[in-house]
Amino acid sequence: MSDEADSANETIQRELENKIAHSRNALEKRELQPSGRCYYCSHPVDELRLFCDSGFAEDFEAFNKRKR
Numbered sequence: 001m002s003d004e005a006d007s008a009n010e011t012i013q014r015e016l017e018n019k020i021a022h023s024r025n026a027l028e029k030r031e032l033q034p035s036g037r038c039y040y041c042s043h044p045v046d047e048l049r050l051f052c053d054s055g056f057a058e059d060f061e062a063f064n065k066r067k068r
């Protein structure tokens with residue numbers, strides 16, 4: 001039983017990581033324009049924002065800074 005739960009968690013985790021990786025990729029190529037929707041979860045957001053979750057935005061900024 002716990003094996004099934006673990007495997008479900010792993011699948012969710014992998015999907016989440018895929019989404020983040022995809023969003024970062026698109027942002028790096030400057031393909032993303034604020035559209036009024038979060039690029040991470042499609043939740044409606046302020047039209048100047050790319051993401052509803054500021055934690056993720058900060059994470060992305062940190063990711064960019066590390067690259068420089």
Ligand SMILES: [Zn+2]
Pocket residue numbers: 038039040041042043051052053
């Ligand atoms: Zn979101």
